[in-house]
Amino acid sequence: GQQLNQSPQSMFIQEGEDVSMNCTSSSIFNTWLWYKQDPGEGPVLLIALYKAGELTSNGRLTAQFGITRKDSFLNISASIPSDVGIYFCAGQTNFGNEKLTFGTGTRLTIIP
Amino acid sequence: GAVVSQHPSRVICKSGTSVKIECRSLDFQATTMFWYRQFPKQSLMLMATSNEGSKATYEQGVEKDKFLINHASLTLSTLTVTSAHPEDSSFYICSASGHNQPQHFGDGTRLSIL
Numbered sequence: 001g002q003q004l005n006q007s008p009q010s011m012f013i014q015e016g017e018d019v020s021m022n023c024t025s026s027s028i029f030n031t032w033l034w035y036k037q038d039p040g041e042g043p044v045l046l047i048a049l050y051k052a053g054e055l056t057s058n059g060r061l062t063a064q065f066g067i068t069r070k071d072s073f074l075n076i077s078a079s080i081p082s083d084v085g086i087y088f089c090a091g092q093t094n095f096g097n098e099k100l101t102f103g104t105g106t107r108l109t110i111i112p
Numbered sequence: 113g114a115v116v117s118q119h120p121s122r123v124i125c126k127s128g129t130s131v132k133i134e135c136r137s138l139d140f141q142a143t144t145m146f147w148y149r150q151f152p153k154q155s156l157m158l159m160a161t162s163n164e165g166s167k168a169t170y171e172q173g174v175e176k177d178k179f180l181i182n183h184a185s186l187t188l189s190t191l192t193v194t195s196a197h198p199e200d201s202s203f204y205i206c207s208a209s210g211h212n213q214p215q216h217f218g219d220g221t222r223l224s225i226l
Contacts, residue, residue: 003155033214042118042205042217043156088155090215097144097163097209102155 006089006103013079014111021087021106022073029091032065032072033100037086046087047074076108084110115139116208118218126226127198133191133221135206142208145189146215147181150203162189186210196225 035043049065089103115138148156162168162183180192205220
């Protein structure tokens, strides 16, 4: 099935650094979601975006819904060890019970 | 936040066994539940979508007789892997969505068929 283009594929950063990742699509989505997955666990919802241009924060995390509705980015400020994991974006044509289209994932590693 | 419980977290069984995985939404009514399969270092692959009280909709290439889905109530969906074989070994994850609720995921089930 279709997947969203997510970049970078992996990141190696030092603790305290800021992180930025993005997701792009060839088609329009009306809902963008960002999830984090730890090894052996299911994805956990971080931020949900419902309106083009919307900028939403959740603690050190900030995500934006692109104005064209074809992209979204996620920023993490002042990274800490527990930020390690895989981050997935997901798009939905309409909010609600529709299936998600997932990004390919960004693996975040923090170098000691 | 919304809680989705998935059970069991890990199953190890012999080839030919049928395995049932449960997915429950604990604090909201899940009108739709989704079942995914995830291979190592890959994204989630949607297997099927189920709505309460109706037959599941399977994605292309997913055998409905192999992966039986029942969504009997607004809080429970089950996935049964029938006559499982080693190639069915994988990480299976459910998610649930409801009125004004984005998809929330369970913690997954690691299935290992010997």
